[in-house]
Amino acid sequence: MAAWCQAWHGRDRPSDSAVRSAHVSAAERPRTSMTPPPGAAIPARHPDAPAPGETLGAHYEQCFGCGAGQPYGLQLEARAGEGVTVSAEFTVKEAHQGAPGLAHGGVLTTALDETLGSLNWLMHVIAVTGRLETDFVRPVPVGTTLHLDARATGREGRKIYCSGTGRIGGPDGEVAVRADAVFIEVKVEHFINNGREEEIKAAMADPDQVRRARAFEVNP
Numbered sequence: 050m051a052a053w054c055q056a057w058h059g060r061d062r063p064s065d066s067a068v069r070s071a072h073v074s075a076a077e078r079p080r081t082s083m084t085p086p087p088g089a090a091i092p093a094r095h096p097d098a099p100a101p102g103e104t105l106g107a108h109y110e111q112c113f114g115c116g117a118g119q120p121y122g123l124q125l126e127a128r129a130g131e132g133v134t135v136s137a138e139f140t141v142k143e144a145h146q147g148a149p150g151l152a153h154g155g156v157l158t159t160a161l162d163e164t165l166g167s168l169n170w171l172m173h174v175i176a177v178t179g180r181l182e183t184d185f186v187r188p189v190p191v192g193t194t195l196h197l198d199a200r201a202t203g204r205e206g207r208k209i210y211c212s213g214t215g216r217i218g219g220p221d222g223e224v225a226v227r228a229d230a231v232f233i234e235v236k237v238e239h240f241i242n243n244g245r246e247e248e249i250k251a252a253m254a255d256p257d258q259v260r261r262a263r264a265f266e267v268n269p
């Protein structure tokens with residue numbers, strides 16, 4: 050049985066009070082800077098990472114960012130670049146509007162979050178978004194394809210620093226959005242202990258070992 054499967058069977062769900070006290074101490078802490086500190090490690094591509102140009106595919110069918118099982122989702126398509134970089138495309142649909150005819154800012158942030166999160170796959174690290182800061186530079190009309198690029202800029206302890214941009218009018222077009230993020234490395238127990246039982250069981254019941262592992266962002 051794979052380690053992440055054993056973790057599910059022997060899981061120990063945090064009590065509500067444990068979750069509450071963790072939130073209080075985290076809220077009291079100064080916010081993490083978006084810039085890698087001096088001495089941060091240069092992010093390294095894992096030897097088994099997908100080759101540059103290779104599409105990454107959806108990591109989970111029901112993911113709002115990349116899954117085909119979400120009709121109103123972004124269905125973003127990402128591919129590996131050189132080093133720890135990723136590029137992606139997302140076309141803004143009617144369901145993604147905020148103001149009439151324009152993409153909702155939260156949807157654009159989701160596109161950046163998904164693209165930046167894909168970098169972790171190239172390093173073979175399981176991580177979740179800790180902090181994500183978006184600049185909205187230009188409005189993005191419905192029907193526009195957003196061309197996204199992301200790169201990991203540093204690692205320190207469990208923190209992974211990364212930055213990304215979304216351009217309109219082509220891969221070299223104007224920057225419409227940009228973001229910096231800090232992802233935090235976690236164990237697979239993060240999903241098992243905090244996720245809803247229904248979806249975890251369904252994902253684990255998938256007969257495809259690679260899909261099962263990728264749903265939890267664990268490299269098989």
Ligand SMILES: CCCCCCCC(=O)SCCNC(=O)CCNC(=O)[C@H](O)C(C)(C)COP(=O)(O)OP(=O)(O)OC[C@H]1O[C@@H](n2cnc3c(N)ncnc32)[C@H](O)[C@@H]1OP(=O)(O)O
Pocket residue numbers: 071075078080081108114162163164166167170176177178179180206207208231233235239266
């Ligand atoms: C292909 C895949 C694409 C996926 C794209 C989508 C990704 C997502 O949207 S993930 C979902 C959104 N994110 C979440 O739900 C995360 C919710 N937050 C949590 O679960 C926890 O706060 C978690 C796991 C991030 C950190 O908790 P915990 O493990 O207790 O961390 P903790 O030990 O306190 O801190 C570890 C380090 O991280 C830093 N850190 C912790 N939380 C944060 C945060 N929110 N922001 C920045 N830094 C943080 C701490 O400062 C500490 O740094 P240092 O080592 O320098 O002291």
